[in-house]
Amino acid sequence: MTLSVTNTLTGAREAFEPVTDDAVLLYVCGLTVSDYAHLGHARVWVHADVMHRWLEHEGYDVTHVENFTDVNEKIAARVGEDDLGETESEVAAHFTAATIEDMRGLNLMRASVYPRVSEHVPEIIELIETLVDRGYAYESNGSVYFDVTQFDAYGDLSNQQIEELEAQGEPDERSEKRHPADFALWKAGGVSPTAIREHAKHDHGDELPTGETWESPWSEGRPGWHIECSAMSMTHLDETIDIHVGGHDLVFPHHENEIAQSEAATGKQFAKYWLHTGLLETKGEKMSSSLGNFFTVSAALEEFGPNVLRAFYLSTEYGSKQTFSIDAMTEAEARWNRLERGYDTTCEALDSVDARTKATDETLRTAVKDARSEFQRAMSDDFNVREAMAALLELTTAVNRHVDEATAYDYRGLKRAVETIETLGGDVFGFQFGRPTAGDVSIVDDLVELVLTVREQEREAGNYDRADELRDSLSDIGVEVQDSDDGPTYRLP
RNA sequence: GCCAAGGUGGCAGAGUCCGGCCGAACGCGGCGGCCUGCAGAGCCGCAUAUCGCCGGUUCAAAUCCGGCCCUUGGCUCCA
Numbered sequence: 001m002t003l004s005v006t007n008t009l010t011g012a013r014e015a016f017e018p019v020t021d022d023a024v025l026l027y028v029c030g031l032t033v034s035d036y037a038h039l040g041h042a043r044v045w046v047h048a049d050v051m052h053r054w055l056e057h058e059g060y061d062v063t064h065v066e067n068f069t070d071v072n073e074k075i076a077a078r079v080g081e082d083d084l085g086e087t088e089s090e091v092a093a094h095f096t097a098a099t100i101e102d103m104r105g106l107n108l109m110r111a112s113v114y115p116r117v118s119e120h121v122p123e124i125i126e127l128i129e130t131l132v133d134r135g136y137a138y139e140s141n142g143s144v145y146f147d148v149t150q151f152d153a154y155g156d157l158s159n160q161q162i163e164e165l166e167a168q169g170e171p172d173e174r175s176e177k178r179h180p181a182d183f184a185l186w187k188a189g190g191v192s193p194t195a196i197r198e199h200a201k202h203d204h205g206d207e208l209p210t211g212e213t214w215e216s217p218w219s220e221g222r223p224g225w226h227i228e229c230s231a232m233s234m235t236h237l238d239e240t241i242d243i244h245v246g247g248h249d250l251v252f253p254h255h256e257n258e259i260a261q262s263e264a265a266t267g268k269q270f271a272k273y274w275l276h277t278g279l280l281e282t283k284g285e286k287m288s289s290s291l292g293n294f295f296t297v298s299a300a301l302e303e304f305g306p307n308v309l310r311a312f313y314l315s316t317e318y319g320s321k322q323t324f325s326i327d328a329m330t331e332a333e334a335r336w337n338r339l340e341r342g343y344d345t346t347c348e349a350l351d352s353v354d355a356r357t358k359a360t361d362e363t364l365r366t367a368v369k370d371a372r373s374e375f376q377r378a379m380s381d382d383f384n385v386r387e388a389m390a391a392l393l394e395l396t397t398a399v400n401r402h403v404d405e406a407t408a409y410d411y412r413g414l415k416r417a418v419e420t421i422e423t424l425g426g427d428v429f430g431f432q433f434g435r436p437t438a439g440d441v442s443i444v445d446d447l448v449e450l451v452l453t454v455r456e457q458e459r460e461a462g463n464y465d466r467a468d469e470l471r472d473s474l475s476d477i478g479v480e481v482q483d484s485d486d487g488p489t490y491r492l493p
Numbered sequence: 494g495c496c497a498a499g500g501u502g503g504c505a506g507a508g509u510c511c512g513g514c515c516g517a518a519c520g521c522g523g524c525g526g527c528c529u530g531c532a533g534a535g536c537c538g539c540a541u542a543u544c545g546c547c548g549g550u551u552c553a554a555a556u557c558c559g560g561c562c563c564u565u566g567g568c569u570c571c572a
Contacts, residue, residue: 004510011497013510029572037572044572074570160568164495183569199570225569247572252496254569277572278498281565315520316506321498321566323505331505331521338520341534378507386507390519397519397536404528404536464530471532482534489534 008274025237029246030067033095034074040280047318066111076211077199102297115232123231136264140176142188142219158252188219226257244271278321311336342396359408367398
């Protein structure tokens with residue numbers, strides 16, 4: 001089944017055809033490491049991660065590049081704050097390390113490369129030189145600007161008319177530009193005191209940081225914001241890539257400018273498919289730590305765990321905006337619990353049955369096939385993760401029903417169900433199934449079994465109050481006990 | 494002002510590109526039943542949707558066309 005994707009460039013859903021058969025060059029617009037990542041950033045990561053995983057599942061060889069913007073005035077403004085670092089690169093390194101930790105926590109697949117702006121200044125300068133040589137950029141007081149009037153397709157991605165674009169830059173910067181919509185490729189000098197004061201979260205006193213600067217043919221200065229992605233995308237992927245992913249807020253001006261400078265420099269299409277993820281919002285109120293509705297990724301991981309977060313993100317299509325709320329997280333938790341319990345139930349049933357059993361359940365086997373094809377259909381349809389998740393949950397119902405009603409278990413049917421959940425739910429959706437394995441927790445298992453044995457004795461003696469007390473006590477420490485015909489089962493936290 | 498997205502049951506959220514399988518998915522919540530000492534989990538069933546409004550096209554529209562109302566986001570800090 002061919003994959004179709006919604007391309008912001010054309011505004012339409014298109015059949016996905018990579019430049020090179022069987023290979024996908026994927027660039028994800030990464031984070032400016034001036035602070036800890038929050039749940040909005042993680043939404044992009046998880047959707048991009050699932051796209052990556054699905055493409056690999058479909059047999060593509062995926063090269064995934066995700067940058068860290070480590071040169072930015074907001075980073076420079078935090079130099080000297082608490083123990084973040086004494087230079088721009090130290091502050092950036094601090095937040096980069098924290099972000100990588102967040103990504104690991106979310107069980108994201110590793111990107112092929114995580115390039116940094118500070119390590120690509122030569123490539124950036126080279127790209128700017130090409131643009132100047134070709135007449136698309138001009139130097140002004142040591143700074144270099146892209147001349148939007150020279151690039152006919154400017155505004156195509158975001159449907160902007162050059163005439164409509166109002167100048168809103170700083171007055172002194174505007175005077176350096178020929179057209180208000182021109183944007184900086186290179187800025188002379190260090191970060192301005194104005195910018196530092198605007199973004200600083202602490203008092204710098206008299207000695208303001210200026211950020212790092214680099215030598216260039218035009219001045220000692222700093223690269224503009226947009227040029228980095230062009231340079232890094234071309235350096236680590238190619239002049240034309242397949243998919244460029246980013247948040248919707250980057251369509252203009254960031255991605256518009258990337259297209260302009262890249263295509264002006266190479267004369268080739270920069271990215272075939274532009275996929276933009278909808279933004280995360282909070283209900284009725286702005287995100288704010290003081291209101292308690294703002295979550296950094298690390299705080300959310302602590303609170304909900306990676307699987308619940310994924311269930312949350314995968315309950316909406318990547319292109320839609322999504323509202324964060326505690327209710328939404330509660331529902332996400334329920335969705336994840338249902339899937340995981342279904343998986344556990346299936347595994348336990350499978351363990352209890354002999355592989356040579358002759359029993360079959362066509363309803364179950366059909367349900368497995370349906371789940372696979374429905375998942376495939378949904379993901380091929382512009383990565384419709386919610387429908388794909390629905391397919392998995394329907395399989396869960398089918399398995400539960402089989403376990404609930406069948407007089408004898410269907411070994412092959414259960415086996416296929418487990419494989420399906422592991423492949424689609426685990427490999428593609430990135431959920432992590434399975435309890436902590438024996439070895440590090442075996443003593444815990446033994447102790448829980450011991451308590452349950454005592455409880456069973458109390459139950460048999462009719463001392464239900466005592467039995468319930470034990471169950472409640474276990475529940476208090478996170479051990480969930482469930483009674484069944486075959487005796488009690490439990491789940492560790 | 495310019496650009497874009499969206500208005501579907503109590504909530505949330507698919508479906509709209511390619512009209513009929515949508516008498517509207519999955520899930521949460523509600524109600525009833527099975528199971529159970531009880532609870533939870535699980536299973537079965539029920540209820541709640543004029544698919545923003547008006548008009549049009551069609552044998553057939555949540556889906557196409559026209560008009561209108563409303564909401565939200567972006568417009569050089571942004572994922």
